[in-house]
Structure formats: structure tokens, C-alpha cells
Amino acid sequence: MSTSRDDIWNSVHAAAMEVLPRLLRLLGVAERDVDDLFQEILLAASGGEPSR
Numbered sequence: 737m738s739t740s741r742d743d744i745w746n747s748v749h750a751a752a753m754e755v756l757p758r759l760l761r762l763l764g765v766a767e768r769d770v771d772d773l774f775q776e777i778l779l780a781a782s783g784g785e786p787s788r
Contacts, residue, residue: 745782752778 756777760770 748781749778752781 752774756774757770760773761767765773
């Protein structure tokens with residue numbers, strides 16, 4: 737059973753997957769770094785710790 741928090745996170749994740757990579761490129765993030773930065777942003781948004 738899905739909780740409201742899960743539903744919200746799924747919506748945020750889907751929107752981020754659609755928008756963030758394009759916005760990062762527009763901001764001048766190097767193509768090779770877009771995927772890594774995208775993952776770090778989603779991890780931080782979910783409350784996880786970025787890997788170092």
C-alpha cells in the first residue's frame with residue numbers, strides 16, 4: 737500500500753527526471769556531469785547522504 741509521502745515522492749521524482757537534466761544543461765553543467773549531479777540532487781531531496 738502506497739502512502740501519501742510515497743505518492744508525493746513519486747510525483748517529484750517523475751517531474752525531476754523530466755526537467756532537471758535539461759535545466760542542468762541550460763545552466764552550463766558539463767554533459768558528463770549531468771547524470772551524477774542529477775542523482776546527487778535526488779538523493780539529497782530524499783533525505784539521503786550524497787556519496788563522497
